[in-house]
Each structure stands twice: as structure tokens, then as C-alpha cells.
Amino acid sequence: MTDWGQNLATMRRNAPLVQNITNYVAMNVMANVMLAAGASPAMVHAEEEVAEFAGFTPALTINIGTLSGAWVRSMLLAAKTASARGTPWVLDPVAAGATTFRRETAAALVALKPTVIRGNASEILALSGAGAAGKGVDAADAVGQAEAGARTLARATGSVVAVTGAVDFVTDGTRAFHIANGHATMPLVTALGCSLTGIVGAFLVGQPPLEATVAALAYYGLAGECAAATAKGPGSFATAFVDALANLTPAEVSARARVTQA
Ligand SMILES: Nc1ncnc2c1ncn2[C@@H]1O[C@H](COP(=O)(O)OP(=O)(O)O)[C@@H](O)[C@H]1O
Ligand SMILES: Cc1ncsc1CCOP(=O)(O)O
Numbered sequence: 448m449t450d451w452g453q454n455l456a457t458m459r460r461n462a463p464l465v466q467n468i469t470n471y472v473a474m475n476v477m478a479n480v481m482l483a484a485g486a487s488p489a490m491v492h493a494e495e496e497v498a499e500f501a502g503f504t505p506a507l508t509i510n511i512g513t514l515s516g517a518w519v520r521s522m523l524l525a526a527k528t529a530s531a532r533g534t535p536w537v538l539d540p541v542a543a544g545a546t547t548f549r550r551e552t553a554a555a556l557v558a559l560k561p562t563v564i565r566g567n568a569s570e571i572l573a574l575s576g577a578g579a580a581g582k583g584v585d586a587a588d589a590v591g592q593a594e595a596g597a598r599t600l601a602r603a604t605g606s607v608v609a610v611t612g613a614v615d616f617v618t619d620g621t622r623a624f625h626i627a628n629g630h631a632t633m634p635l636v637t638a639l640g641c642s643l644t645g646i647v648g649a650f651l652v653g654q655p656p657l658e659a660t661v662a663a664l665a666y667y668g669l670a671g672e673c674a675a676a677t678a679k680g681p682g683s684f685a686t687a688f689v690d691a692l693a694n695l696t697p698a699e700v701s702a703r704a705r706v707t708q709a
């Protein structure tokens with residue numbers, strides 16, 4: 448049995464710098480989530496410096512949540528630099544099926560070979576060509592509906608594909624896992640999906656992509672379970688969740704990760 452807590456221990460030992468090009472909604476939440484977990488986030492997206500930073504960061508995440516032309520130019524520059532250097536990078540295709548602009552931007556980024564693509568079921572369905580629009584940034588489909596599409600997308604791109612929801616699904620196109628950790632309050636707090644993308648980026652440093660992604664999702668979902676034990680609603684859940692990310696130990700993750708082969 449894989450010891451998923453070891454991946455958390457490795458991430459904390461590395462305390463990796465992670466460059467994030469993320470959306471206006473997520474920036475603060477994501478930085479706090481990443482710091483609590485033990486990573487070192489930097490939100491760097493200006494066209495003038497994005498490639499230079501991507502030239503030395505050990506991991507990069509790109510999130511299309513609040514797009515404009517300038518953001519897209521920055522994203523493409525950073526992704527090209529990461530791909531050329533072999534730097535692990537994660538794509539978060541927020542609301543990828545909602546508009547033509549998002550569909551085209553997501554497709555251009557997928558072509559630059561993200562190490563991991565992490566999205567909700569509707570987003571992964573949209574990327575896999577199923578035409579799902581989602582409900583804005585929220586999922587309108589169940590994870591199970593996106594699993595075949597995720598496998599196809601992973602085989603077509605060479606990326607690890609992570610579909611999150613009630614029970615997460617992660618595949619490299621050959622192997623696949625379900626992660627049953629998590630809590631129903633998580634989608635009621637904005638930017639927790641975006642922030643998870645940053646956590647996946649931190650876990651990727653020096654670790655194999657499929658295992659790193661599964662471990663990141665188990666740890667994150669488990670923090671949600673811990674937060675729910677004391678929270679009175681989404682507001683106090685958000686605070687308790689950041690505390691749980693900081694307080695969870697690798698041993699607790701090893702003992703409580705609910706990961707099965709799919
Ligand atoms: N109904 C649910 N029950 C348990 N965990 C959930 C549920 N929905 C989402 N999660 C968890 O919330 C986190 C963010 O996933 P998700 O809500 O799918 O992302 P996004 O915000 O990008 O749509 C993941 O850890 C996922 O496992
Ligand atoms: C509400 C919203 N609008 C554009 S990006 C964003 C945040 C989405 O965050 P998440 O995908 O983590 O729910």
C-alpha cells in the first residue's frame with residue numbers, strides 16, 4: 448500500500464517556491480492555503496516578468512479564472528518557458544466550457560503540455576471535447592461522468608488529469624485512482640479548487656506526477672474533513688480548513704487517506 452503521507456513530508460521538506468498565475472478571486476485564499484501547507488507561493492503574472500520568473504521557479508500553476516488578453520499572453524509565455532525547462536506545471540481550466548475565449552485559451556495551454564490538468568467534472572468534460580459548459584465556475588456534472596473523458600484527455604496530452612468533486616479521480620491514461628476524502632462544504636467556499644491547484648503544484652516538485660497528485664488530493668480532502676468537525680458553516684469552515692492544512696501530519700494522512708485504484 449502506498450504511504451501517501453510521505454508525499455506530504457517530502458513537500459514540506461522541500462517547502463517549494465511555486466509561481467502562480469491565478470485569478471483575482473483566488474489570489475489571497477490560495478496564498479494562505481499554500482503557506483499553511485508548507486509551500487512558498489508567489490503570484491507573478493505581469494507579461495514583463497512572467498517568463499523570467501518561470502525560468503527559475505521549481506513549479507508553476509496557471510488558472511484561467513479571470514481572463515483578459517494580457518493575462519493570456521502571460522500564461523502562454525510562462526507555460527512555454529516551463530515546458531522548455533521541464534518544470535512541472537499545473538493547468539486549472541476554470542469554466543473552460545463557458546465561452547469561446549475560455550475554450551480557445553484552455554486548448555492553447557493544453558497544447559503546451561501541462562504536467563497535471565486539475566479541474567471539476569464539467570471543466571474536464573469540456574476539455575475532453577464533450578461540450579459540457581458547467582455552471583460558470585461550478586460543476587454541473589458528477590465526477591463519474593468525466594472519468595472516461597479524463598482517461599482520453601490524459602492519453603492524448605501526456606498530462607496527469609485530476610477530476611475533483613465528491614470522490615476525486617486521477618489518471619495518467621493508464622493507471623487511475625479514486626480519492627474519497629473531502630467534505631460537501633468545500634465547494635461552498637470560493638477558490639478552494641483554485642487553491643488545490645497550487646497545492647498540487649507544490650507536491651509535484653521532485654515527486655512523480657501521478658502519485659504526487661493523488662497524495663495532494665487526499666491531504667486536501669482530509670483537511671476538509673477535519674475542518675468540518677468544528678465549522679458552523681462555510682465562513683468558519685474556511686478558517687478551520689487553513690488551520691487543518693497546517694496541523695495535519697504525514698502520519699495522519701497515511702492513516703486516513705481513502706485512496707483506491709480505479
Ligand atoms: N461534494 C463534495 N464532497 C466532498 N468533497 C468535495 C465535494 N465537492 C468538492 N469537494 C472537494 O473540494 C475540493 C475542490 O474541488 P472542486 O469543488 O471540484 O473544485 P472547483 O472549485 O475547481 O470546482 C477537492 O478537494 C474536492 O475533493
Ligand atoms: C468565482 C470565480 N469567478 C471567476 S474565478 C472564480 C473562483 C473560482 O474558484 P474555484 O474554482 O476554486 O471554486
Ligand SMILES: [Mg+2]
Pocket residue numbers: 539541566567584640641
Ligand atoms: Mg475551479
